[in-house]
């Protein structure tokens with residue numbers, strides 16, 4: 001029975017070849033940061049306030065003038081097409097169907113325009129990596145604007161890729177040349193292998209403006225030139241000249257950076273450590289959140305991601321001042337298990353758990369959640 005988020009992880013593990021599961025599940029170096037994300041959330045407890053009328057429960061929030069049915073969204077995950085053909089579109093559609101936003105990754109495998117067209121009733125944000133050749137970012141921003149994406153999210157914690165040892169051990173690198181171990185892996189996961197054989201290997205179709213598919217070598221070279229290490233806060237002026245809508249910075253942890261983001265006119269920040277995939281020594285996001293919330297003083301919304309596996313985890317972050325939470329791997333596990341329907345089940349589970357937790361806390365609205373509801377043991 002699929003009762004909890006971790007059930008989806010277990011099922012995804014059996015459905016996916018090992019190297020794909022590990023690509024999603026893995027993190028940097030000793031994988032301690034990813035563990036901290038989850039364990040620090042668990043170490044916080046929720047204190048209910050009793051005998052409150054919760055008959056009119058409202059879990060919705062407003063962000064940049066649009067309403068989310070529940071206070072969470074899907075964070076950008078690159079290479080979702082490796083998990084399932086057209087995974088980006090399935091994620092976008094699932095998010096739209098329950099009324100929450102979806103953030104499309106720079107190294108996504110469905111085209112910016114196609115993802116938008118597949119879920120016009122929903123809200124999509126565009127995540128941006130700025131690579132050595134800045135014209136790549138420029139064309140992506142232009143296209144996202146034209147297609148109707150409603151916010152731009154600049155990721156700032158991936159100046160170099162973290163050392164993900166599982167990928168190295170599995171020989172998973174681009175361009176992909178499977179070794180014997182991987183061939184056995186593929187043979188023992190025929191459903192996945194067949195679906196990939198039928199759809200063609202996923203490419204990073206958004207790095208080039210035209211629909212013509214760049215060769216795997218060209219794509220690998222483009223990605224290898226990640227990232228533009230000369231990017232600074234000043235570069236936000238350049239992005240501003242390309243994008244008038246809400247601009248967010250994702251991947252900051254330091255309250256000083258949050259203050260700096262404000263001084264550069266950023267419209268929101270996402271407290272993130274990239275799900276533990278970059279700096280393994282980074283603190284958990286839930287432990288970094290309160291100082292960022294204090295620094296921002298309510299001037300822009302603060303979002304957070306990393307390690308959220310229960311609705312109650314989401315509620316803890318909201319009580320500590322996050323406007324909303326983003327989830328990554330759980331949505332991908334849902335995708336691996338049953339495509340859009342699997343993602344839908346995961347999102348429903350989160351939404352139901354959030355509603356139940358808020359009711360048990362005696363809070364009818366998200367704005368009723370306060371630090372007083374959190375007992376800090378971390």
Ligand SMILES: Cc1cc2nc3c(=O)[nH]c(=O)nc-3n(C[C@H](O)[C@H](O)[C@H](O)COP(=O)(O)O)c2cc1C
Nearest residue numbers: 024075076077078105155274275306307327328329
């Ligand atoms: C497989 C995978 C790929 C990711 N790709 C991106 C990406 O392209 N851009 C980005 O900003 N973050 C990326 N992230 C980080 C997520 O946006 C997010 O910060 C993280 O997954 C949140 O933690 P969670 O997976 O524990 O929910 C990726 C994460 C995973 C697991």
